[in-house]
Amino acid sequence: MLSTAAPDSDLGRLEKQLERAKKNAAGAEHLWKIGVLAKVEVEQRALKVVRLESDLANAQLARAKNDLAAQESQVAAGESTKDELEAAKATMAQLTEAVQAATAKRERAELDAAEANLRRQQKLLALGSAHKSDVNRAQEKLAELKSPKN
DSSP, X not given: OHHHHHHHHHHHHHHHHHHHHHHHHHHHHHHHHTTSSOXXXXXXXXXXXXXXHHXXXXXXXXXXXXXXXXXXXXXXXXXXXXXXXXXXXXXXXXXHHHHHHHHHHHHHHHHHHHHHHHXXXXXXXXXXXXXXHHHHHHHHHHHHHHSOOO
């Protein structure tokens, strides 16, 4: 019983964090326009939303995997029907697609953020407000994100 309670509490926590992040990001553009927030803060808030959406999709998939395993054992024990098992498999397939889409969106958003940061650091260096090491770090981060994943 404890093993199913932990993923559910993680899902609830992630859902609350996502809602909070969406609210923070929603008003950020207006705050930037009136000069209260820096553009980088607006970008970071939007990136946080994308990251949390990805984390939530992965957590939902993990829960669905546990549910599917439980459903398979119930069918084997004769406590459940094959229709219920097929429904669990269909849910699993939908969540797998959602995770792939969320992961692709997250990777794109992180790459865009790294490119924006590199451009920002280069501009600051040209103005004399940054160090070459800041630009190098931004270039390394971008290269790391562009490198193929194993």
